[in-house]
Amino acid sequence: MSTTTTPVAVGDQLPSPTLDAEFSTLLQNISSHGGYAYVSMATLAAGDFRAAEAARDMAWEQLHSGPWNSVLPVWRDAYSMSCFHVAKHHYTKNEFKDALKVLDLGLIMGGLLFRQDLEAAVDLVTVKLRVVTVTDTDTDRGATAVDGGERRVLVGLSDNEMGKGQFVLNLPKRSFCFKRVVKRANVSMEAFLNDYFLSASPVIFTDCMNHWPAITKWNDFNYLTNAAGNRTVPVEVGKNYLCPEWKQELITFSDFLKRIQSNDSSPGSTTYLAQHPLFEQITELRNDISIPDYCFTGGGEIRSLNAWFGPAGTVTPLHHDPHHNILAQVVGKKYIRLYPASLSEELYPYSETMLCNSSQVDLDNIDEARFPKFQDSEFLDCILEEGEMLYIPPKWWHYVKSLTVSLSVSFWWGISETSAES
Numbered sequence: 001m002s003t004t005t006t007p008v009a010v011g012d013q014l015p016s017p018t019l020d021a022e023f024s025t026l027l028q029n030i031s032s033h034g035g036y037a038y039v040s041m042a043t044l045a046a047g048d049f050r051a052a053e054a055a056r057d058m059a060w061e062q063l064h065s066g067p068w069n070s071v072l073p074v075w076r077d078a079y080s081m082s083c084f085h086v087a088k089h090h091y092t093k094n095e096f097k098d099a100l101k102v103l104d105l106g107l108i109m110g111g112l113l114f115r116q117d118l119e120a121a122v123d124l125v126t127v128k129l130r131v132v133t134v135t136d137t138d139t140d141r142g143a144t145a146v147d148g149g150e151r152r153v154l155v156g157l158s159d160n161e162m163g164k165g166q167f168v169l170n171l172p173k174r175s176f177c178f179k180r181v182v183k184r185a186n187v188s189m190e191a192f193l194n195d196y197f198l199s200a201s202p203v204i205f206t207d208c209m210n211h212w213p214a215i216t217k218w219n220d221f222n223y224l225t226n227a228a229g230n231r232t233v234p235v236e237v238g239k240n241y242l243c244p245e246w247k248q249e250l251i252t253f254s255d256f257l258k259r260i261q262s263n264d265s266s267p268g269s270t271t272y273l274a275q276h277p278l279f280e281q282i283t284e285l286r287n288d289i290s291i292p293d294y295c296f297t298g299g300g301e302i303r304s305l306n307a308w309f310g311p312a313g314t315v316t317p318l319h320h321d322p323h324h325n326i327l328a329q330v331v332g333k334k335y336i337r338l339y340p341a342s343l344s345e346e347l348y349p350y351s352e353t354m355l356c357n358s359s360q361v362d363l364d365n366i367d368e369a370r371f372p373k374f375q376d377s378e379f380l381d382c383i384l385e386e387g388e389m390l391y392i393p394p395k396w397w398h399y400v401k402s403l404t405v406s407l408s409v410s411f412w413w414g415i416s417e418t419s420a421e422s
Contacts, residue, residue, distance in 0.1 A: 014088050014121045018114050019081060026081060026113070029074050035062075038078060045085040052089060056082035056102075063109060073111055080110030084117060087125070096129040097230055104232035105250070107281055119283075129230055170313070171335055172363035172399070181338065181382040181390065189293060192391075197297050197324075200393035202338055202380060205294075209387050214288035214330045218407055221257065227284045229254035236272045240315050242358060260311045260405060272310035275410070279305055289409055292326050292389060300324065300413040308408040316400040318347060318359035323412040325392040329384045332406035337363065337381040341395035346373040363399050 027039050038058045044051035059079035063071055083106030090099035103125065106118050183204040187195075196203045209215055217223045231253045238246035249271075259271045279286035285307075295302060303323050308316075312332075320341065327336075339347060347359040348371050361371050368375060383403070384390050392398055 012092065014084070014091050014124060016084060016088075016114075016117045016121075018117045019084055022113060023081070026074070026077055030078055033072060033074055035075075035078065042078070042082060042085070045082060046088070049086070049089040052082060052085040056086055058082075060109075076109070076111030077113040080106040080114040080118060083110060084114060084121065087121060091121075091125060091128075094128075096125050100125045100129060100230050101232045101252070104281065108232070108234060108250075126230075130226075170403075171401070172337065173366060175335065175337070175381060178378045179380050181336075181380045183382075183388070189297065192294050193297055196391060197294075197393075200340075200396070202393065202396065203391050204382060204384065205292075205389040205391070206387070208292055208294075208389050209328060209330070212289055212330070214285075214409075215387060217288055218285075218331050221261075225254055225257060228278075228282050229257070231282055233273055233278065233281075234276055236274050237269065239270065240317050242317050242355070242362075256309075260309075270311065270314055272308075272314045274308055274310070274314075274316070275306045277305060278307035278309075279409075289328070289330075291411060292328070294326060294391065295324075295411050295413040297324075298415050300415055302411065302413050304410070304412040306410045306412075308406070308410065310402055310406060312402050312404050312406070314402045314406070315364065316398075318361060318363055318397055318399040320344075320357050320395050320397045321392070321412065322357075322394055323414045324394055326411045326413075327384065327390045327392060327400075328409045328411070329386055329388050329390075330407045330409060331386060332402060332404035333386060334384045334406055334408065335381065335401045335403055336384055336390060337379050337399045338392065339377060339379045339397040341397070343377050343397070346377045347397055348374065359397065 027042060030042075031039050035058070038055055041051045041055035041058065045055050046052075056079065059075055059082050062075040063079055065071070083102050087099040087102040087106075090096070090102065100122065103118050103122050107115065107122070110118070181202050181204050183206050185205070185207040187203070187205055192203075195201070229252065232250055233253050233256060235249050235251055235256055236246065237249055240246060256271060256273060259269075279289070291302060291305075318337075318339075348361055349356055350358055350360055361367075361374050366374065382390070
């Protein structure tokens with residue numbers, strides 16, 4: 001039986017067993033790739049805050065020296081290490097929010113070598129930060145009533161309030177003109193394999209998430225704030241990733257929640273936490289969900305587990321993915337349209353390598369003159385309700401639009417090489 005050891009700060013310092021063991025080897029590796037200036041600063045980083053910051057800036061520049069997939073792994077590890085050094089300095093000065101932000105940057109942008117050190121440090125800093133927060137809150141309540149302990153709900157829209165007339169006008173043309181995605185309950189593994197997996201057919205499961213703590217917890221604004229409010233996350237700002245004004249930012253989760261609550265629905269300011277491995281970063285939220293058994297069909301292995309969180313109106317444009325996908329709708333509801341892989345030509349994929357899995361057709365503003373074949377393409381669509389899961393087979397094109405504040409989890413899985421050979 002495995003046991004989990006809680007990290008302990010030694011002499012009020014963040015412990016770093018992996019960094020201590022790998023420090024010299026990593027510096028030698030960095031030197032072999034010409035990183036002499038970084039090595040000079042990193043050697044001083046443990047005792048000099050300015051040197052630690054300088055080393056982090058140098059590693060950051062290397063991360064942005066070209067396409068992400070061309071960055072040498074050694075520079076990602078260098079960035080993680082320098083983030084840890086900077087966080088140590090903040091920690092010793094009781095600057096816990098600053099320490100947590102830097103540790104998160106190391107987790108998000110850095111390599112895997114020091115991940116255990118970073119995660120253990122996050123746990124320690126989070127404990128310290130919560131003690132400080134509780135103390136500050138108790139002090140504030142001595143003077144004013146702070147929210148009265150009320151539970152603030154993220155989504156307060158009932159099915160009656162989300163009536164058809166309230167959002168249908170915002171859906172793409174011809175919505176619900178063809179077949180709807182089948183909704184089923186009590187689907188056995190055998191039935192899923194034979195009826196949907198082998199035939200590559202989408203299906204919605206209506207009864208697979210009732211046991212998830214996330215179903216109740218993630219509707220609670222206070223719970224999300226307490227679990228993740230001080231953590232730094234990457235968000236997308238703008239209509240979607242195909243638009244020229246689209247950009248990415250790093251902000252705290254609490255600031256992200258404030259943007260959602262602001263109800264600013266203008267396309268240029270829409271903020272979306274999209275396709276981020278949030279649950280690798282924040283284990284408290286990971287404990288609120290479970291991997292569906294269907295993801296192990298055919299000897300499957302999880303490839304990616306991502307969060308999708310944003311206000312009403314967020315759009316993921318028409319595209320396809322290489323893996324089997326189960327999209328679990330935890331909070332709110334989404335409109336989803338699906339086209340089979342056989343219609344790829346009619347969907348006008350981009351010719352650029354980076355966007356070849358995305359369609360040039362904007363479903364919210366279709367240019368019929370440019371894309372004449374598209375109009376005759378039949379599709380499946382659905383409203384994915386809170387508590388439902390949608391199976392999307394590999395290569396099926398899909399467009400997704402949030403109809404309310406929405407929080408979803410996607411489970412990508414593929415067939416392992418061992419299973420494929422057997």
